[in-house]
Every structure is written in C-alpha cells, then in structure tokens.
Amino acid sequence: MKPLDNMKTNYSWVKLLTAISVATVLYSCSNTSATPGMPQQAMALPVVPVTTTTATTFREYPASLEGKVNVEIKPQVEGYLEKIFVDEGAWVKTGQPLFRIDARMYNEALNTANASLLAAKANVAKAKVDVDRLVPLVENKVISDVQLKSAQAVYDAAVAAEAQAKAAIANAQINIGYTLIRATANGYIGRIPFKAGALVTKSDALTVLSDIHEMYAYFSLSEPDFIAFKNQFAGNSIEEKVKQVPPVELALADNSIYPVKGKLSTIEGQFDKTTGAISFRATFSNPGGILRTGNTGKVRIPQQFNDALIVPMEATFDVQDKVFVFVVGDSNKVASRPITVTGKTTNYYFVKDGVKAGDKIVFSGVGNLQDGMAIVPQPMSADSLLKAKPL
Structure with missing residues (x-):
C-alpha cells in the first residue's frame, strides 16, 4: 500500500473514533438528566425561627490617645x-x-543695662539743670525761648534714654529668669x-511633659456613621445627643477592655474635606497610669437593643450591598427577602424590617437555593442556636 493510501486510511479512523466519542458523551448526558416532568428531590436544610432579644452591642472606632496635658518644653x-x-x-x-542654661552672658547683659541706666540718670540730671537755668532768663527776656526749647528737648531725650535703660534691665532680668526652666504642669x-x-x-524641644491622669481618645466617624449616631440618641442638637451617650469603653491594642469607662466629651465642628470624617473625643480617667500618650485602641460606643429581631449571619447572603435571607413559606418553598440591618454582633444581625418574629428562615446552605425551590425543613430551636452561637 502506498504511503498516501495509509494516510487516508488513518484519517478515516480518526474521524470515526471522534464521532463515536461525541455520540457516547451525548448519550451519557441524556441519560443523566432528569426525565421531563419528574420532580427533583428536595434538599433537607436546617430551618430556624426568627426571634427577638434584648442586648447591648458596640460600635468600634480606631482611636489615638493623648494625655490631657501634653506640652513641649522649649527654652x-x-x-x-x-x-x-x-x-x-x-x-x-x-x-x-x-533644666538650667548657662546664665553668664545674660548676667553681663544685666550689668551693662544697669550701667546704661546710671549714665541715663546722669544725663537726665544734667539736662534738668540746663532747663532750670534757662527758664528765668527766658522769663526776664534776657535770651530767646529757642535756647530753652532746645534744652527742653535734650532733657526729654535724656528721660527717654533713662526709660529705655530701665526696659533693658527688665529684659535682662527676664532672660536670666528664662535660664532656669521649670515644669509648667x-x-x-x-x-x-x-x-x-x-x-x-x-x-x-528639650522634652515633652505629659499629664496622664486623664486621657483623651480621639477618633473619627464617617458620614454614614455620624448619621446613624444622630439617629441613635435623643436630643435637638448634637451637644444634647452627646450628653445622652452612655459611658463608652476602650479596647486596647491587645483587644483587652480597659477597666475604666469613659465619657464622650466633645465633637469637632465640621467634616474633614480630605477624609470625609468628623472627629470625636472621649475622656478616660487614668489613675494607675496604664495609658500613655501615643497608645492606640478602639473606642466602643454602646448600642442598646430592646426586643430586637435577630437573624444569624450564617443564614444571610449579600447581593449588591443588600442583605437577604430565604424565608420558608407554603409547601416548604423558599423565597428570598431583603432585610434592614441596624446593628450586629459576632454571630447575628439586628434587623429592623424584612422579616418578623416567628418567620422561619433557612439557616445554612442558602448558596444552593433559588426562589421557589422546595426544601425538606429540619427544624432548629432558637434557644439551642443561641447556646451554640451566643450573641
């Protein structure tokens, strides 16, 4: 057989094998697909009722700490x-x-100023004599008043020089006092x-002097957080709302909670154009000196929820910045429903609307669900869930 005939024969076998493989795959797919009209087997998924609870959560904001007095000491x-x-x-x-600075040159400046004062006083005395001598001569019209005016001008200049010498003395004394640097607080x-x-x-800067009996924790709120803050507390003004804020907590860098609670004390007047945030300050007593200027932490503002609806985070999914749950309805069919979140803990969302107490929601496996699908509910009690996943 010629080589060309061999190539044609091999090519024919390849085409045949390819056709058989395609047919086999199509046959397998047709056999594994569900028969039209036959219902799919429903998934068994855990279902938990929406319940209410009373709890306190915290909004946390990164903070930097400074002593109430934090002064640079400069000469x-x-x-x-x-x-x-x-x-x-x-x-x-x-x-x-x-601290003490070498005061010798300032002492010499004081000596010079004292000597200048003595000279100035002598000039004043001499000028006064000249004026007193010329006054009767002018009164008796022996000389013109031009000479008296000149003498009076010399006297006035001498008096000014004396005052200048006294000021130089005072300045030299002040500088000598500055050579001994004392604590300002x-x-x-x-x-x-x-x-x-x-x-x-x-x-x-010779050093920094810090009074840390009270510490200021500075932190910032974004515009959405600031709006939520205004809505959370009662009052007709920001100042009134700040007064309504209960004692706040401070989480330290190791996530431990500082044992002394603090008080929100002030707020900046406007938003920072660069960061889009507004600054707050909380004050904490620091009797043991544990906190120091430069420490970092998180200010925790409490948020009280009374009879609030709670939804496990595990039961939710996000779509375009919205949070959804699957609610089990008639015939055990599920429907996705958006919820409005007003707060959260480690394991739960606090919900304002979207669901109501008693609604049954799918607890896990929500990633495999679609609206209208039927499931086989596996009931879970809210109490057992709260024991397994506490607030």
Missing part, C-alpha cells in the same frame, strides 16, 4: 545646657526645676534628647 533663650535636674520618665510638679517627663553641655536654641 526661651539660647545657650549651653548647664544642668539637667530630672530624668526621663520622672513625675514632676508645677514649678519644679527641669504636673506630669511625666518624656525623652530628653540633649545632654549637659549641649548648645540649645529656642526651636529645640
């Missing part, structure tokens, strides 16, 4: 740091000495970046 005169009276982390009281000393002998200027 008001330049010079060499002569002595440091405190150590980093020390507790100090108002007026306690912290009670608090803890922060890091001290300079050591004795270093040259410091007015722009240098």
